[in-house]
Amino acid sequence: MTLRAPARLLGGLLLAAPAALPAQALVVVDPAGPVRTVTEALARVAPGGRINVRAGNYSEPVIRVAVPVTIVGDSGAVFVGGDHEIFVVTADDVTFRGLTLRHVEPSYVEDRAAILFDSVANCVVEDSRLEGTFFGIYLSRSRGCRISRNVVQGTSTAEMSAGNAIHLFHSRDVTVDGNRVTGHRDGIYLEFAEDARVIGNLSTGNLRYGLHFMFSHRCEYRDNRFVNNGAGVAVMYTRSMLMQGNTFADNWGAASYGLLLKEIRDSRILGNSFRENTVGMYLEGSARNEVTGNTFEANGWAVRVLADAEGNRFARNVFLRNSFDVSTNSRSNVSTFRGNYWDHYEGYDLDHDGFGDVPFHPVRLFSLLVAQHEPSLILLRSFFVDLLDAAERVMPVLTPETLRDDRPLMRVPA
Amino acid sequence: MTEPAVAAPAVEFRALRKRFGRLTALDGVDIRLGAGRVTALVGPNGAGKSTLIKCLLGLVRPDEGSIVLAGATLDGGFEYRRGLGYMPQAPRFPDNLTGREVVDMLRDLRGHAAATDGELLDWFGESGALDRPVRVLSGGTRQKLNAAIAFLFRPALLILDEPTAGLDPVASGILKDKIRRVRDAGATVVLSSHLIAELEELAEDLVFLVEGKIRYAGPLAGLKARTGETGLERAMAALLTRGGA
Amino acid sequence: MTTTVRVLKYELHNVVRSRAVLVYTLFLFLLTDVLFRFGGEGARVVLSLLNVVLLFVPLVSVVFGTMYVYSAREFTELLLAQPVGRRSLFAGLYLGLALPLAGAFLLGVGLPFAIHAKAEAALWGPLSMLFAGGLLLTFVFTAVAMLLAILFDDRAKGLGGAILIWLGCAVLYDGVILLLITMFREYPLERPVLALTLLNPIDLGRVLLLLQFDTAALMGYTGAVFEKFFGTSLGRVTVLLALAVQATVPLLLASRVFRRKDF
Structure with a gap:
């Protein structure tokens, strides 16, 4: 507390005279406080500092994160997007924790995500909720990141207008663990993502694949559940x-x-x-x-x-x-x-x-029959078919x- | 022992015809069986005796003609069979039921409230045959059960198909006595038999069938008189060789 | 109605005590019990019983049924000479035959399940379809047995017919379907094949159980057409209804023949 009180005081001063003040280690964003947007907070926070987002709805233009920072949401801190990304991260060592991100509209021209990491290292997204976002968490050309314990819940019904919940592109050494992803095109998508670890996630109700690897060597995925995709x-x-x-x-x-x-x-x-x-x-x-x-x-x-x-x-x-x-x-x-x-x-x-x-x-012979004449599937477990199978087993011809x-x-x- | 009196029905067959495919079983049978009399149906195998009996029982439906029983024409209903007792030629009862259960079943089925005639049943039931499954009974014992059932419900019309077949002489005698007594009490009896002695002993009237047609119908004595033979067997043989007379 | 019940009562006594029914019950019991002891859990036992239900139950029903009706022929004549109607007598005879066989199936298969199976919700679907299939097939094939035994006075003909019908339904029918499928491969065959399946009681019983065990496969390929039809509750009711119709039709025919028959 002793630390926070002067900080707030300082914040008040900053508001009055915004130019050229020393960066702060902690900035609080509050709909009723002196700092009301994260964009504003980012301008004040010191590299490696922390932004604490109080409960409330935040609807800002694209929030560009270009300094190492930890952004932590209180319960009830909700970011609402629109026809653009919510966060675009271009700095290393950025952490998101406990945020709720809502509504990023589908786009047919760009892979619009709730959080986009572009060419960064050591990023983290954890304990957050993404609801109704086109793409959820998108890592491009990044490495050493961790995406943990998030819930990414889409509302997509058609593959064409659906994005992926967690999307890794040209990224290395990323860990995706303990997430619940649903209602997207692919639950988790990795393309040219090497040495990734996908562990203990639940991927369910996605339109295409629960988990999808393309050209992603030396990855491992363990103890995940892929149900009803x-x-x-x-x-x-x-x-x-x-x-x-x-x-x-x-x-x-x-x-x-x-x-x-x-x-x-x-x-x-x-x-x-x-x-x-x-x-x-x-x-x-x-x-x-x-x-x-x-x-x-x-x-x-x-x-x-x-x-x-x-x-x-x-x-x-x-x-x-x-x-x-x-x-x-x-x-x-x-x-x-x-x-x-x-x-x-x-x-x-x-x-x-x-x-x-x-x-x-x-x-079984019958499996060949079904492959050639699909309607014969109705004869599954028929005694006649069992006889055919038995004959074939004795003397395999086909x-x-x-x-x-x-x-x-x-x-x-x- | 005397039997309680029953009202004997007369049985009339009117122009009865029945064909089974190409085979004519009955070819215009037209006779009246006297009430309170014992009438024997005789004739060579396949003459139509069984068919005639089965028509009367309702087992076979005639193609043409009608049957009048005690003044009422049979119309496919089944109530008239309440007054009927039937002894089939080769009885088979459900293997796993006891004689008692078979009797109970028929009693149940008829919903018979009136007094029954247990005389033959007691005779059959001697030595505990009533409580053994039917399948372990000998042919003779089974025939006794068959007879007991036919007489059980005091029928006014008895239809007996080879009644003494398979019975030993003693049993046969008891059955024949019983037949005479119910006749005396007023029942009409129709029986078929191959045993000449039995016919001469029991029958008063005789219906002689050949190929579905009646060759003779009338008193036993009349047949001998007509053919000029003294024995019944010869009289019947004469009738058969000489054709309709 | 009362006549039917009275006949039924004694028929039940008689058939239940018959050695064949006892052996049938015992066989089903031992088989199911052994499957539990060696195979383990309920769903797999149901699966192993599939062929028993689809082949053995119809065979026993139609063969035992035909033989039984023939053996009861003389007694039936005696019953017909009693003051009872043919229609109610027929109903009593049929039920007296079908109910003990159905009971034998229920008891023989059901008892081991009661003893061994854990009461899991997942087992109810397959188990209820197993029993529904087994019971309906019993009713269908005893009805066929009645029809054959009443239609043909010649026992050899009736019994031969029974075995032929069983063979036809159990084996040949599916062979014909397969032949048609390979012959007319360029046509869309799902619907005709579906219709053909609805005509054979053993195929219907099989489909009831397929829906329990092979949904995953039925969803593949054009199989989804079958799943779409049979997999809905409407489809399931259709199958049960079709089986009921297949029991009713031979029964009504048999009853009609019985009422007009000269014994």
Whole structure:
């Protein structure tokens, strides 16, 4: 208090004589106080100082942050945008905490965001709420930033007029953790964003992807939940990824999947859970990936591997109650399945080593039929179709002979 | 033992015709069965005896003609069967019910309030047969149950299809006595049988059917007189070879 | 009505005590119980029971039903000679046959669920559809059994017909659908296929369970057309209604034949 009282006094003086006064370590913005806008506060705050925003509605032109500063909102401090950004940050070491940002109108010509970081380092956005903003938090050419525990809630209903909740472009070493993102085009979007960590977020109800990587090498995402998005997660043109402990659920639709891997190499997909997706995991043109210890439960198609995917290794995964375990589009196959648990497996284990004594062929003839004649899907679980499948299993003619698990597990691994 | 009197109905078949596909079972049957008399239906296999009986029971619907029972024409209703007792030729009862349950079921089904005639039922029930599942009973015992059921509701019209088939001589005698007694009490009895002795013992009138047509209808004695034969068997054979007389 | 109830009462006694019904109940019980002991939780057991319900229940219903009606033929004649109407007698005979089989199914499958299954909300959907499917299929195929046994006096014909109809519904029908789909691949086939499915009781039962277990797959491809139709409550009611119609039609036919038949 002893510090604050003179500061306020000083603020009063500044108002009376605005020119050339020493910058302050703390500036308070209050709708009823001497400093009523953040723009004003930024002009007074010392580099590395702090701006405290009291409760109230603030509607300012674009707020340009060009000095290192920490902007903290009291509960009820609300910034309302319009047809422009709310904050544009061009300085390093800027932190936003506890703000509420509302209403940034969609634009068809620019990626208009609630907070835009342009070519900065060490930025932070945490514990804030973004509601009805076109793009939410946008990092361009930035590094070492952290986006934590925010709620980014969009109201988009059409993909064309929707932006991404958290958007990283050409950025490095960014952490995105503990956020809840919903109602956008992509929940979290990374393009040319390397060494990013995406951890413990919930992404749900987004129009396109819950999480979307493009050309973003060496990233990891762990322990996130992707539920009921247009599709769960798309990872494209990327290598050396770690995807671990995530949940992909309820992604339903004709072109919908839990996880789409397109041109992905040398990545690890470990201990994830795929539940009730139309397609659990979709691999196209992807190679040398390790898919281990995941659970695929009650998906339409648990895993779909296209013929151009090669050298992917599936082990210790658990397949439960999927309509189709594995499907593919060719008789040739160069991915390996070994030591997985398949609930459709009907073999035996006479030597009690925990592995079935006869191989399991996870690709059913019926899945090929459905791929060629879609309406035949209605015959799913028909006894006639089971007969066809059984015949094909005995003597594979149409299904890839090499796509099989020679050591199917007899029990769900602990 | 005397039976309580019942009002015997006369049975009239009028121009009864029935075809099964190409087969003519009844070809204009026109007879009147006397009230309070025992009439035997005889004839070679396939002559139409069963069909005639089934028409009377309502199991088969005639194509043409009508049946008049005690002055009333049968019209497809089922109330008239209250006064009917039927002993089918090859009875099969639900395997897992006991005799008692079968009897109870029929009693229930008729909603029969009036006094029943338990004489044959008691006879059948000797040695505990009533409480055993029907499937373990011998053919003869089953036939006893069949007879007991037919007489149970004091019918005024009894229809008996080969009544003594499968019965031992003692049982057969008891049944025949019973038939005579209900006749004496005023019931009309229609029976079919292949046993000449049985016919001679029981029947007063005889209806001789061949290929759905009546060759003879009248008193037993009249048939012998007409054919000039002394034995019933020969008389019937004569009727069959000589054609309609 | 009272006649129906009276006939039903004794028919129930009789059929319930029949060894075949006992064996049927026991088989269903043991199978379900074993599935629980080896497979574990409820939803997976329902899934394993799918083929039992779709194949075994109709087979037992139609074959046992046909044989039973034939074996009761003479007694039925005796009953017909009693002062009762044919219509109510028929109703009593049908219910006396269908209800014990339905009860056997309920008991045989239901009891293990009562013993083993945890009462989770997620299980109610699949379980109720399993029972709805099993019971309706029982009613459909006992009605077919009645029709066949009354229509044909020749037992071999009736029993052969029963097995043929089962084979047709359970296996061949789907083969024909598949054939049509591959033959007319250039046409939009979703709706015709949908209509064909509505005509086969076993397919309908299957669809009821598909909606519980394979929604994710049905949402893919043009499958969404099926999901859109069947997945709504309207679709579900349509399926149940269609099954009810499929039980009613053979039943009404059988009743009509029964009333006009010469025994």
